[in-house]
Amino acid sequence: MTMNAAAVTSERPAMNRTSDSPGASQSAAPWPVEIHDMTVAYHRKPVLWDIDLAISRGHLTGIVGPNGAGKSTLIKAVLGLVPKASGRVTVYGKPYEQQRHLVGYVPQRESVDWDFPVSALDAVLMGRYGRLGWFRRPRKTDREAAMNALRQVGMADFAGRQIAQLSGGQQQRVFLARALVQEADIYFMDEPFAGVDAATEKAIVDLLRELKRTGRTVVAVHHDLQTVERYFDNVILLNMRVVAAGPVADVYTPMNLQNTYGGRLTILDEVAEAVRQAKPIR
Amino acid sequence: MNPGVLETIRTLSTDDAWVMVVGSLVNVSCGLLGCYLVLRRQSLLGDAISHAILPGLAVAFMLTHSRAVLPMFLGAMAVGVLTAFLSQTIHRVANVPEDASMGVVFTTFFAVGVILITMVARHIDLDPGCVLYGAIEFVGLDMQSRFGLTAPRAFWSLAVVIAVVVGFIVLFYKELKIVSFDAHLATTMGINATLMHYLLMSLVAGTTVAAFESVGSILVVAMLIVPGATAHLLTDRLDRMLMIAAAVGIVSAIMGNILAVHWNTSVAGMMSVVAGLQFATAVVAAPRYGLISRWLHHTSLASRVVREDILAMIYRWHESTRDRSLSAAQVVRALGGGLLPHLAMLHLRVAGLVGPDQTALRLTRAGRDRARGLVRSHRLWESYLAKHFDLPIDHLHEPAERVEHFVSPTLRDRLAEEVIDAKTDPHGRRIPP
Numbered sequence: 001m002t003m004n005a006a007a008v009t010s011e012r013p014a015m016n017r018t019s020d021s022p023g024a025s026q027s028a029a030p031w032p033v034e035i036h037d038m039t040v041a042y043h044r045k046p047v048l049w050d051i052d053l054a055i056s057r058g059h060l061t062g063i064v065g066p067n068g069a070g071k072s073t074l075i076k077a078v079l080g081l082v083p084k085a086s087g088r089v090t091v092y093g094k095p096y097e098q099q100r101h102l103v104g105y106v107p108q109r110e111s112v113d114w115d116f117p118v119s120a121l122d123a124v125l126m127g128r129y130g131r132l133g134w135f136r137r138p139r140k141t142d143r144e145a146a147m148n149a150l151r152q153v154g155m156a157d158f159a160g161r162q163i164a165q166l167s168g169g170q171q172q173r174v175f176l177a178r179a180l181v182q183e184a185d186i187y188f189m190d191e192p193f194a195g196v197d198a199a200t201e202k203a204i205v206d207l208l209r210e211l212k213r214t215g216r217t218v219v220a221v222h223h224d225l226q227t228v229e230r231y232f233d234n235v236i237l238l239n240m241r242v243v244a245a246g247p248v249a250d251v252y253t254p255m256n257l258q259n260t261y262g263g264r265l266t267i268l269d270e271v272a273e274a275v276r277q278a279k280p281i282r
Numbered sequence: 283m284n285p286g287v288l289e290t291i292r293t294l295s296t297d298d299a300w301v302m303v304v305g306s307l308v309n310v311s312c313g314l315l316g317c318y319l320v321l322r323r324q325s326l327l328g329d330a331i332s333h334a335i336l337p338g339l340a341v342a343f344m345l346t347h348s349r350a351v352l353p354m355f356l357g358a359m360a361v362g363v364l365t366a367f368l369s370q371t372i373h374r375v376a377n378v379p380e381d382a383s384m385g386v387v388f389t390t391f392f393a394v395g396v397i398l399i400t401m402v403a404r405h406i407d408l409d410p411g412c413v414l415y416g417a418i419e420f421v422g423l424d425m426q427s428r429f430g431l432t433a434p435r436a437f438w439s440l441a442v443v444i445a446v447v448v449g450f451i452v453l454f455y456k457e458l459k460i461v462s463f464d465a466h467l468a469t470t471m472g473i474n475a476t477l478m479h480y481l482l483m484s485l486v487a488g489t490t491v492a493a494f495e496s497v498g499s500i501l502v503v504a505m506l507i508v509p510g511a512t513a514h515l516l517t518d519r520l521d522r523m524l525m526i527a528a529a530v531g532i533v534s535a536i537m538g539n540i541l542a543v544h545w546n547t548s549v550a551g552m553m554s555v556v557a558g559l560q561f562a563t564a565v566v567a568a569p570r571y572g573l574i575s576r577w578l579h580h581t582s583l584a585s586r587v588v589r590e591d592i593l594a595m596i597y598r599w600h601e602s603t604r605d606r607s608l609s610a611a612q613v614v615r616a617l618g619g620g621l622l623p624h625l626a627m628l629h630l631r632v633a634g635l636v637g638p639d640q641t642a643l644r645l646t647r648a649g650r651d652r653a654r655g656l657v658r659s660h661r662l663w664e665s666y667l668a669k670h671f672d673l674p675i676d677h678l679h680e681p682a683e684r685v686e687h688f689v690s691p692t693l694r695d696r697l698a699e700e701v702i703d704a705k706t707d708p709h710g711r712r713i714p715p
Contacts, residue, residue: 043377079470105470116321116463117520126460130471135453162518178467 030093032057032186032217033078038087040070040077047073049241051087055186055234058215060208062222062232062248066261069239071221072108075188079105091186101131104184106175108191114164120174121146121159127181142181149177152210154203169200176207187211189220193227205231228252290544297421300434302539304421305501305553307440308493309531311447312505313513315486317520317527320510322462326381327366328506330388331483332490332499334365336395339491344402351439355491362487363480365391418497418549436496443492447485451524454478459520497550504554505531508561515564515571530560587687588617588626590656593635594686596643597653607642654714659689661707661714662697668708669701675708 033055040048048070055061063071076082078089080096091099104127124146125138132138138146150156153173158166163174172192179187192204208231211218222228228235228248235252237243237260244256312328319328335358342357365387372383421434428438451458457478460468465475486506493502513526538553545552566573592613599608610627617623630636635649645653663685664678689697698704707713 076466079466081466081469100470100472103470105467107464107466111466112464113321113323115514117514117518117523118459118463119519122519123463126456126463126467129456129460129468129473132456134457137456 030090031055032092033219034090034093035078036088036090038077038089039085040073040082041085042082046085047240048077051242053236053242053245055217055219057217058212059217059233060212060231061217061219061234061236062228063219063236063238064222064225064228064260065238065243069260071238072190074238075105075190075219075221079103079188102185104179104182104187106179106187106189106192109168109172109175109194111190114166114171116163118163119160120150120155120163120166120170123163123174124149124177124181127178130182145181145183146177149180150174152180153177153207154199167197169196172196172200173203176204180207184216186217187219189218191221191223193222193224225257287540287544291540294540294543298539298543300421300437301418301549302536304434304436304440304496305418305535305539305549306532307437307444308489308497308501309505309509309535309553309557310528311440311444311489312493312502313509313527313531314447314451314524315482315489316506316508316510317513317524318458318462318482318510319486319506320514321520325507325511326384327369327483328486328490329503330369330384331362331365331487332494332502332506334388334391334395335361335487335491335494337361337391337398338395340395340398340402344398355488358491359484359487361391362490363483365487366480366483418501418553421496434496439492440496443489447489450481450485454481458482497553501550501554504557505534508554508557509534512557512561512564515561515568518570530557533560585622585626585629588622589630590652590687591617592623592626592630593645593649593653594656594660596636596645597650597657599643600645610640610643613643655691655694656686658714659694659697660686661711662694662701662704663689664707664709665701665703665713666697678708 031054033053035051035053038048038051039046047068051074063074065071073082077084078096089096091102096103121143125142127149128138128142128145132142147156147159150159153176155170155173155177158170163171166174172194176192179189193201196204208218208220212233220232222232229252232248234246235248236245237251237256239260239262243260244251316325316328319325338357338359338361339354341361342353345357346353365384368387369380369384372378372387373380376383378386421436424435425432426435426438427433457468457473460471461473461475461478468475468478490499490502509527509530510523512530513523516526517523534553534557538556539549541547541556542549542552564572567575569575595613595616596608614623614627627636630649631638634646635652637644637646660682663682667673667678667681668675705713
């Protein structure tokens with residue numbers, strides 16, 4: 001939101017710190033999110049190795065990688081939802097645990113039980129629970145905020161609908177509205193585009209741009225290689241390690257994609273070819 | 283209600299009233315907690331905890347050599363929470379499915395409890411049978427006076443329980459809600475989902491201990507699941523679900539006692555049966571999710587489809603031939619006969635969409651408008667399919683026959699913009715405007 005931060009990020013957005021000179025981040029305003037030497041393991045098997053990242057302010061950053069690359073795990077580890085074997089995460093230079101109120105989260109749609117007896121408005125209102133504090137009930141202003149958020153994602157007409165009666169795309173939009181009322185500065189989204197209809201996809205893209213316009217930082221797991229360049233400013237190519245990270249124009253190259261996906265995807269060659277044709281490697 | 287039961291109601295005693303009050307306290311406490319167990323898909327954890335507390339009671343007795351309430355309570359709470367914890371841990375660490383790990387933990391605990399109790403039973407009156415079936419019939423025998431009111435001893439302890447349960451739900455309403463719906467989001471907001479889980483489990487354990495002595499664990503297990511499951515079928519809002527679950531619990535207590543007295547059978551058992559009957563009723567008759575409502579919805583859709591098929595059939599008949607007339611009997615036969623086409627014919631006539639002459643059917647003006655829309659949808663959809671999919675021409679009719687009933691006028695206009703020729707369908711027939 002402030003200008004000096006924008007100046008830093010325009011130079012070095014979503015950089016992979018290992019490939020850059022260390023200590024640079026200390027020189028100016030702190031990054032919205034910094035991940036230092038983070039390793040995550042399930043049943044002693046590492047799923048993420050030595051993650052070192054700085055997320056740049058006011059940009060849309062996509063996380064891309066094959067299945068099992070640890071994309072969701074990366075987000076969950078940052079948010080403390082899965083234990084880290086090592087490493088630490090800072091938000092604007094302070095430990096994440098002290099800065100929770102600045103960070104919003106949109107989980108995968110399949111992660112909750114949509115038969116839960118709440119209306120769309122109720123579900124959105126849950127985004128306010130964190131800031132309300134213990135024992136306090138949502139007030140009129142919270143309801144208005146929730147209603148506005150529903151309007152913003154084009155779901156105002158469905159406010160009273162039980163959430164299981166919504167289509168997949170509509171459910172995703174409820175999740176986004178819920179994130180909006182958190183009024184966070186940084187958003188982590190887990191596959192927001194997964195399995196949504198065209199109208200919802202457009203609504204999400206508009207929303208991401210609006211968040212960017214108001215200076216928010218967004219990090220989203222993304223699965224559609226074809227839309228990465230259109231939707232995101234920066235990209236993190238992930239396959240258990242950070243293969244590459246930085247502005248899409250610099251980092252989203254056939255070579256890096258090949259390194260990320262390895263031989264696992266044959267269709268990737270075609271995509272890489274498409275990318276190559278659209279933008280020759282310098 | 284049969285006169286015998288009414289007679290039973292007339293002869294109910296004060297003791298019976300206390301049984302119903304105590305039963306209601308248990309059922310409402312369990313029903314409220316049960317809503318959360320049902321929503322969190324942890325119904326069986328209630329079952330597990332209520333069985334597993336047995337060794338906790340036995341150990342508490344062995345340590346204190348008394349049946350004092352507090353040690354018993356603490357022992358049971360500890361084992362109850364331990365059950366929830368061990369089920370989770372074994373599931374995670376040993377990679378055993380969650381239900382299996384829970385089953386192993388609580389049956390083992392229960393068995394250990396039975397062994398411990400029979401070892402010390404020589405000295406005390408802690409009867410395993412009593413644990414299961416309870417003795418709610420006899421609550422009136424053990425009265426205690428407090429605050430100027432003489433009530434069964436069980437009433438006092440259960441009054442505390444229900445106050446704690448209701449207080450917990452009121453105070454932590456939004457925390458319980460978000461933790462039950464989306465524990466991850468709650469965690470990112472700094473709401474401790476694990477803590478809420480164990481608080482809930484402690485309450486389940488505490489309620490079970492306080493209740494089982496007077497009513498037995500069968501009733502507790504039933505009330506932890508059935509009212510919540512019933513209420514979930516009846517409403518789409520959490521606050522109403524809690525209230526309905528409480529109501530189901532109260533009805534079970536009152537009706538259960540009346541019927542048990544009437545047939546001279548187990549009170550706790552009959553209360554559970556009444557709860558089960560309420561659940562069965564909800565399965566059949568719930569407004570939205572019940573079988574009847576789903577059947578009605580399905581039938582009304584099916585009859586609309588048949589009515590529309592008749593309209594389109596008459597339209598097409600007059601489109602292709604002018605000299606022969608189409609009779610109602612022919613139409614019904616073409617639709618395979620049966621009740622539905624007959625009713626549909628009648629409906630169309632009463633609604634004024636088809637003229638009264640049954641030997642030579644004519645569409646009224648309104649009927650023709652409806653029919654034209656249907657045929658238009660049908661033929662536009664055929665054109666759309668022909669344009670976008672490589673289908674043989676005789677494969678177009680069938681999908682269009684199904685889709686025509688669901689294409690709204692706006693969607694129709696969009697289809698008309700999409701197809702190459704909005705005047706003629708792939709078979710060369712005219713698409714009506």
